[in-house]
Amino acid sequence: MPDLAPADQSVDVLVVGAGITGIYQLYRAREAGFSVQLLEAGGGVGGTWYWNRYPGARFDSESYTYGYLFSRELFDEWVWQERFAEQPEIERYLNHVVDRFDLRRHMRFDAKVSSAVYDESSGTWTVVVDDGSEYTARFFVAATGVLSVPYFPDVPGREDFRGESYHTGLWPTTPVDFAGKRVGVIGTGSSGVQIVPVIADEVASLTVYQRSANWCTPLNNAPITTGEQAQLRADFDEICNVLNTSASGFLHQANDRAAFDDSKAERQAFYERMWNTPGFGKLISHYTDVMFDEAANAEWCAFIAAKVRSIVEDPETAEALIPKDHRFGEKRPPFVNGYYEAFNNPNVSLVDLHRTPIVRVTETGIATTEGVREHDTIVWATGFDFGTGALARMGIRGRSGLALEDYWADGPKTFLGAQTVGFPNFFFPGGPHAAAGNNPRYNGDQVDFVTETLVYARGHGYDTIEVDPAAEEEWTGMVDRNASKGSFTEASYYFGTNIPGKPRKYLLNSGGRPKLFAVIADVREHDYRAFRLSRSSDATQTTA
Numbered sequence: 363m364p365d366l367a368p369a370d371q372s373v374d375v376l377v378v379g380a381g382i383t384g385i386y387q388l389y390r391a392r393e394a395g396f397s398v399q400l401l402e403a404g405g406g407v408g409g410t411w412y413w414n415r416y417p418g419a420r421f422d423s424e425s426y427t428y429g430y431l432f433s434r435e436l437f438d439e440w441v442w443q444e445r446f447a448e449q450p451e452i453e454r455y456l457n458h459v460v461d462r463f464d465l466r467r468h469m470r471f472d473a474k475v476s477s478a479v480y481d482e483s484s485g486t487w488t489v490v491v492d493d494g495s496e497y498t499a500r501f502f503v504a505a506t507g508v509l510s511v512p513y514f515p516d517v518p519g520r521e522d523f524r525g526e527s528y529h530t531g532l533w534p535t536t537p538v539d540f541a542g543k544r545v546g547v548i549g550t551g552s553s554g555v556q557i558v559p560v561i562a563d564e565v566a567s568l569t570v571y572q573r574s575a576n577w578c579t580p581l582n583n584a585p586i587t588t589g590e591q592a593q594l595r596a597d598f599d600e601i602c603n604v605l606n607t608s609a610s611g612f613l614h615q616a617n618d619r620a621a622f623d624d625s626k627a628e629r630q631a632f633y634e635r636m637w638n639t640p641g642f643g644k645l646i647s648h649y650t651d652v653m654f655d656e657a658a659n660a661e662w663c664a665f666i667a668a669k670v671r672s673i674v675e676d677p678e679t680a681e682a683l684i685p686k687d688h689r690f691g692e693k694r695p696p697f698v699n700g701y702y703e704a705f706n707n708p709n710v711s712l713v714d715l716h717r718t719p720i721v722r723v724t725e726t727g728i729a730t731t732e733g734v735r736e737h738d739t740i741v742w743a744t745g746f747d748f749g750t751g752a753l754a755r756m757g758i759r760g761r762s763g764l765a766l767e768d769y770w771a772d773g774p775k776t777f778l779g780a781q782t783v784g785f786p787n788f789f790f791p792g793g794p795h796a797a798a799g800n801n802p803r804y805n806g807d808q809v810d811f812v813t814e815t816l817v818y819a820r821g822h823g824y825d826t827i828e829v830d831p832a833a834e835e836e837w838t839g840m841v842d843r844n845a846s847k848g849s850f851t852e853a854s855y856y857f858g859t860n861i862p863g864k865p866r867k868y869l870l871n872s873g874g875r876p877k878l879f880a881v882i883a884d885v886r887e888h889d890y891r892a893f894r895l896s897r898s899s900d901a902t903q904t905t906a
């Protein structure tokens with residue numbers, strides 16, 4: 363339903379983005395007594411789960427660990443159907459949350475922000491939407507996500523294709539008909555490997571264009587049984603306790619054994635258990651040294667490779683599907699349901715772009731160095747401008763007209779992945795540098811912290827909040843220093859290297875959620891001294 367908000371609307375808090383983080387920020391700020399307006403570029407609620415509505419899109423965190431925990435009633439009444447919910451169920455859930463907490467009247471859809479400018483004299487932000495309507499707010503919160511700007515590689519001829527083209531992250535709300543079509547899917551990250559098995563049976567032909575093979579392992583999805591539903595509700599307090607305190611925000615328990623504590627036979631049995639473990643259990647509950655010990659990692663990779671060879675009937679295709687350029691866990695591992703099996707379908711084929719690179723897109727298909735394949739439909743599953751993509755494109759201007767994209771030209775500088783110097787009263791929970799793991803958990807930590815900071819400032823008579831440069835330097839330095847010790851490779855989009863020309867900087871927080879917790883606790887204990895708090899009427903700044 364269109365929400366025709368008045369063009370001159372003035373609120374305490376303006377939130378951009380109706381994804382998981384933005385909805386929660388709207389809820390928390392309303393609860394704290396602020397007037398709030400939320401603007402969303404999409405036509406509905408969901409953010410990532412609105413735009414990524416391609417066939418097969420689903421959680422790979424357990425549904426009940428990804429959803430909100432702030433309301434026991436909400437947790438009790440929403441019955442997740444599957445361990446890993448599919449996009450339509452997720453979108454229904456988020457719409458339910460919005461309506462249950464009466465948040466929709468504070469939201470405006472189809473409202474893409476084109477600029478957000480800070481006014482130093484009043485300490486407020488003016489936010490303009492692409493239809494020209496204008497909002498003013500004391501606090502501007504961009505909950506625009508880290509995977510929200512789709513990336514189309516600069517392949518020659520991309521615009522020439524006369525068939526249908528889709529990006530997984532920009533999927534239309536109207537159904538896409540694949541029946542009987544000759545389809546090409548470019549990209550084999552989490553999105554590409556989700557869509558392939560789901561459309562394989564209905565298409566006339568499916569060509570998977572793979573640049574890099576990934577270590578895909580089974581998601582091991584299942585319906586949540588009635589007994590499990592009851593147990594989840596009985597365990598609510600314990601679930602909250604684990605999810606709100608664990609380093610990665612999952613329920614999976616860490617292992618206490620290293621690989622070579624076990625005999626060879628025990629290790630093989632363990633790998634088989636891991637293969638059958640749901641989702642991220644394969645990282646969190648794995649041997650403690652699988653990400654650190656070369657031999658341990660290699661043995662697990664050999665186990666996966668043997669599985670691929672046992673599933674995929676064509677030996678050449680199987681070999682091409684086994685990564686040769688990185689170890690398990692060095693890139694974000696996709697979790698699959700029938701992906702390898704799909705290649706046994708006679709209408710599905712793999713093109714190894716390392717062997718035969720794409721030359722160009724033609725009007726009717728894709729030309730590689732081995733020839734042209736004709737397509738009716740091309741699916742670009744080619745990823746996102748991760749971390750900073752959305753924030754750098756919103757026309758955000760801070761003190762003295764400073765452009766955020768200029769201030770971050772060499773990579774983001776943040777405090778707690780939530781604020782940056784020179785942009786007072788601007789927060790971006792769910793943006794770069796937050797943590798790593800089950801996103802809604804640490805993004806929720808940030809929303810809680812942002813809300814507490816606003817409440818603290820209000821309670822002490824301040825209306826301008828800007829992070830202290832020393833605090834930003836310390837946090838950003840911590841992220842950068844530790845990045846080189848992390849397990850993710852330079853080739854990972856976590857470093858931005860999937861986008862040509864983007865500076866190589868770690869875009870998550872290498873200190874993880876424990877560091878986020880520790881610094882937030884320190885800020886609270888020390889009267890928010892990491893911030894410069896002031897009154898917009900005062901010339902001088904005040905800290906505790």
Ligand code: NA7
Binds near residue numbers: 551571744855
């Ligand atoms: P990803 O994980 O960034 O995957 C993008 C894929 O697109 C990956 O296989 C890339 O190959 C491929 N790609 C990128 N550019 C090209 C070109 N020019 N030619 C061929 N192939 C290309 O994005 P996803 O959407 O799958 O997943 C993003 C996140 O969503 C995921 O981590 C989950 O959190 C959910 P490459 O590996 O770079 O060789």
